[in-house]
Amino acid sequence: MLVNLSIEGSIAVLNINNPQKLNALSTSLVSEISEQLQGIENRAKVLVVSGTPKAFAAGVDINEIASLSFDNAVQTDFINEQWEIIRRIKIPTIAAVRGYALGGGFELALMCDMIVAGESAVFGFPEIKLGLMPGLGGTQMLTKIVGTKIASGMIMTGEFISAEKAMHLNIVNNVVSDDKVLPTALDLAHKISEKPAVSLKLIKEAILMSQNIGITAGIKIERQLFRSLFSTTDKKQKTSEFLNRQH
Numbered sequence: 001m002l003v004n005l006s007i008e009g010s011i012a013v014l015n016i017n018n019p020q021k022l023n024a025l026s027t028s029l030v031s032e033i034s035e036q037l038q039g040i041e042n043r044a045k046v047l048v049v050s051g052t053p054k055a056f057a058a059g060v061d062i063n064e065i066a067s068l069s070f071d072n073a074v075q076t077d078f079i080n081e082q083w084e085i086i087r088r089i090k091i092p093t094i095a096a097v098r099g100y101a102l103g104g105g106f107e108l109a110l111m112c113d114m115i116v117a118g119e120s121a122v123f124g125f126p127e128i129k130l131g132l133m134p135g136l137g138g139t140q141m142l143t144k145i146v147g148t149k150i151a152s153g154m155i156m157t158g159e160f161i162s163a164e165k166a167m168h169l170n171i172v173n174n175v176v177s178d179d180k181v182l183p184t185a186l187d188l189a190h191k192i193s194e195k196p197a198v199s200l201k202l203i204k205e206a207i208l209m210s211q212n213i214g215i216t217a218g219i220k221i222e223r224q225l226f227r228s229l230f231s232t233t234d235k236k237q238k239t240s241e242f243l244n245r246q247h
Contacts, residue, residue: 003032010193011186012044016051022058023051025104027078029061034082041090045197046189049086049112050096050182057105059126060136079135087111087137090201092192096185097121098178102160107136110145113204115171116185117163118178123171124160144211145171196234 002018014036016023023029040047051057060079068078086093086108095101095112101123109115109123125142127133134155143151146169154161163175176184192200202225210218229235 001032002029003036005036007044010045011048011189012040012046013048013050013182013186016049016057019052019054021061022055022100023105024058024061025083025108026061026064030083030085034085037085037089045091045193045200047089047091047093048096048182048185048189049093049108050185051098051101051105053098053120053178055100055105056095056097056121057102057108058100059103059105062130065130065132083136084111090204091197092189092200092204094185094189096181097123097163097172098181103127103134103138104136107134107138107141110138110141110171113207114173114188115166116181116188117166117172117175118181119163119175120178121163121166121172121175122160123163123166124158125155126158126160128156128158142171145169196232196238198232198234199229202229 002016004015004017006013006015014033016029016033018024018029037047068076072078081088083104092114093112095109095115097109097115098118099120099122101109101121103125106123106125125134125138127135133139139151139155142154146154150169153159161169163172166172167175173188174184206218206222206225209221213221
């Protein structure tokens with residue numbers, strides 16, 4: 001197994017563990033990730049995704065890409081929806097990144113709701129150097145975060161950026177020493193897991209929708225989601241507790 005999933009309480013940790021290949025993403029590895037994460041929303045409230053000390057994931061496996069022609073890629077549906085499973089998970093997700101997060105690995109981190117980066121973390125899209133381009137949503141996700149000018153510069157040059165630069169560009173939430181990456185991500189996960197589950201799912205849904213629709217439509221949907229929480233047990237209990245503390 002190149003992917004390990006552990007669940008403690010309400011926190012799930014998915015660890016990609018193929019250091020010999022710097023956790024390069026292949027069809028078989030992605031299938032393992034997808035298999036491990038089936039039904040994760042029913043087993044945990046927060047998911048942390050981590051790699052190994054030298055790499056979160058250093059891109060898509062070049063050996064697999066090199067063997068594919070255009071016809072093969074289309075016929076085999078190379079990089080299908082299975083590769084997007086992290087993006088489609090409905091509970092909060094946190095990437096704990098040390099070392100290389102390149103190409104598909106960078107995209108995997110961007111799919112997460114939050115990123116905790118170690119001082120050794122390096123981000124970038126080197127695909128251009130191989131006559132390729134991002135294919136797992138990189139052009140879309142990065143542009144939403146940093147804008148067209150910065151995204152164009154990074155993707156068209158293939159240059160890497162440091163964790164500190166990524167922090168400056170709002171790509172990551174915080175930068176810590178490498179030995180504190182997973183503890184920091186887990187601490188964040190625990191803080192989030194203490195919050196009402198339904199609220200968390202609807203907040204995530206609203207934030208993700210904001211990337212695809214205009215602000216007027218987004219606010220309207222947000223308000224509908226907000227009102228829907230009025231029927232939850234958590235809302236009734238938490239508001240009652242708050243009011244009782246005021247007396």
